[in-house]
Amino acid sequence: MEGPAQSHRTLRFGVFEVDFRAAELHKYGVRIRLEEQPFHILALLLERPGDLVTREELRQKLWSADTFVDFDRSLNKAMSKLRLALGDSAETPRYIETLHRRGYRFIAPIQPQPADSSAVDAPELKRGPSPSPSTSPASPVAAYLESGLTLRRWQVIAAMVLILVGLAAPYYLRSRQVVKAGTPTSSVVPRRSVAVLGFTNLSGRPEQSWVSTALSDWLTTELSAGEQLRTIPAETVARMRMELSLPDSASLSKESLARIGSNLGTDLVVVGSYASLGKDSGGLVRLDLRLQDCRSGETIVATSETGAETRLFDLVAQAGETLRNRLGVQAVTRKEAAEVAVALPKNHDAARFYSEGLAKLRVFDALGARDLFLKAIAEEPAFALSHASLATAWATLGYDENARDEAKRAFELSSNLPRAERLLVEGRYYEMSKNWEKAAEIYRALFAFFPDSLDYGMALSHAQVSGGKGREALDTIEALKKLPPPLGDDPRLDLSEARAAESLGDYKRDEASCLRAAQKAQALGASLLFAQARVNQSWASLNLGNSDEAVRAAADAKPIFAAVGDQRGVASAINLNGIALEYKGDSLGAKKMYEQSLLISRKIGNKLGVANELDDLGDVLLALGDLQGAREKYEDSLAADQEIANPDGVALAKGALGVVLLAMGDHAGAKKVSQESVDLCRSIGDREKTAIALAGLGDILRVEGSLDQARKYESEAISIFDEIGDKQSSARFQLELAELSLDEHKGAEAAAIATRVSREFARQRAIRDESLAEAVLAQALLAQGDVPAAKAAIDHALSLFDKYHDRQVELLVALTAARVRAASGSAPDLAAATNRLEQVLAESNRTGFLRYTFEARLALGEIELQSGNRLNGRQHLESLMKDASAKNFELVAREAASDLKQIPRPQ
16 A cells, blocks of 8 residues: 555655656746756755755765765765755755754755645645655655666766766867856857836826836836846836936837837837726726837837736736737746735835835935835835845945844845845845855856846956955956847946956056946946946046046036936045045145035935045045044044944044044054054955054054054055055055154165155146155255255255145145255254244144144254254253153154253253
8 A cells, every 4th residue: 555655756845846756856836957966965855854964974875986076075066056956055044954064954844745736835844853754765755766776876877977078078178168157158148138117107196106116116027037038127227217318108219219228238128107097997007018129119019907906916917928928938837926926015005115215216315215115114024125125225325234134134034035036135135244255155146047147247246346356356247248249248347347456456457447338338328327437437547646537537427416316426426526636635625525525415314425524524624734623523424434333434534533633642542543443444354444544553653663663564554555556555655664764864765765756646746745755855865964955855845835735744844944944054044944943833833733843843952952052952852852752752752862962961
């Protein structure tokens, strides 16, 4: 008599079914391609659900001892393929749990299915290692494993085949190009693509506008079901509508279709309208739509569907079925239809709030979108995509911690979503958690599933860049560029290439990629992509020292962002203009730009933008000599960064606070926050900010006289800047090394550094920095006794005096000019030098730059000694030595003590 287990030929877990007679894995009735070895592993795990299946057991059953196989590598590879097919993850497993170095366990509940059953909605069994009919020796699993040739015999045969293939390989490879598995090339045949452009609201009632977004998103999800069509993301469609200024229309002209197809890279578009038929109709809604071909301009389908307003999904399903039939695409299965149904919340008000939030997010209103998503979640807390979209809104506003929490909640609720959507939710969770390795793993899986998807490929590239793997990102972009046109020619690929190049410090490639993206975008009429390319190019030009081109590029982008209401983009363009002006030494102009950008960021609720602008304003106020104002801005920036849990910003603000506190004479406070900045930068792995923090701490150590330690930090900072290709920052901090060389009485070494750096700044037209370099050079030449050369250098520095605004540089140049003037030793020159030093002393006292107060006092004491006024000179230097030591400015105190040793004590 046949046992109960033998009446079943399939097992079900989650959304999957395993047919052991056919040795096939199915999802919602659709066969999932799975190689033999991964299927064998799945069968063995299903034989003993809830129990540990050791790696040794798998080796004995699946790998013959007679074959020459790297078992660990082969098993790991097979397991990866199995997880990929199941959409599973080793870190957050739904089906297969990894027990490190021991083996694997199948943890999902399983359900036996009768041979003639097509039902897939039976409740799942309790999770865990409870007994199941599938564990019976007569179960379909056991029958499968015991049937036909043994696996070991198959392995022997496979090994023989591999040997034969190995012998034939040299001949085969001569005629075929080897292509890495999963890497898209020109041989990929892209799926037909379709973009749902939206539906015109014919009712004239604004409160029904949300229905257009709902219908569009639902229909896009419906058409993507079964993965036979490539659908254009709604965000990309929204960008195109703004760029091409398309009117609401139920049909498009041939010319408009050509422009849309070129802009989106799509074959087909869906347009239409909807209208409520009024109360007398019983709440019916009519949906009219057209499917149009972008190349021929023809209308392929024109159809109307009518249904109840409370059952909009039925309308979408009917319309989708009509489109699929006309396109010859397989009908949606019952389970796929169920997945489509969860593209919107079940609750009517939640669906409305969610759709309205998406509409606002797509037109750059993240603040308004955030509030609507919060309302949607209040109505239906378990809808995953509301949490995912809220995470995006929080991230756009700069609230990284809030974004991470919402992304995690979305991930926890995502199990009922379609495979691609579920993986996207998971990938974004890892992104917002800054787990870039896991994010890349997810996007790599999506890319493998859909090698014709630019969006998944670019998401992979972004994760690789963020994870410090810029070269891998460039490889990904190169693979995408091999896709057939128009996919491989998309300007977004050039923008992704630019970002990867920037991460590697290759600013020339960065700038060239941005220029190429801008040219392509302009040709396509993609004005927003053009603006983004110009903004990115502005930053690349700044890194290359071309401030004038940076200003032009930012100026090109600003009006485009403004025209479509992208205020965040406007603020970014203005900010870059400010940075360019600051690099040129125009602190007043930069201050104006930063204040404008700050107002915009506050208006749109962008906390991250606010924090950044406050930090930038602190920089220019410091340059203008407003130490208290700079301190307040840095502290406000720090508070804003702490509010949104932005460790990058916290590290930067603390480093800046260290600079201003040192300038004000608070050595202990400066050293404390600077060390905190270094530690935080190291912990988050931001190399550029680490270099900035190290250089700041090095300057503090120099002031306190710890020259060896200061040189170590400054040298490490310079090495980092050199590695990432930031020439301007490297040159600035090389000047710190030149000053350290002067402190160590190595004038020739200091002069060589200052000469080289000055030339670099002149090439970059960085006037302020060039003036500073010439002043340091003058000091180095003076230390070597070459007064004429020192005078030439300081005269050059003074000639640039009126072309920039930086109080610290101005004080240093003036102080150096006085020292050079005094070097002649003539009475008139000594008097003129004294007069200038007293002016420096008065200005440094007024602005609070204690460092230059001490430096001016030291120079005045030395001039008094030079003039023969030893008594006053001694009193002056003794007072300075005491005051400098009290503030831990030990370097100045030592120099004063050294001068005092040269004066005979009065008897």
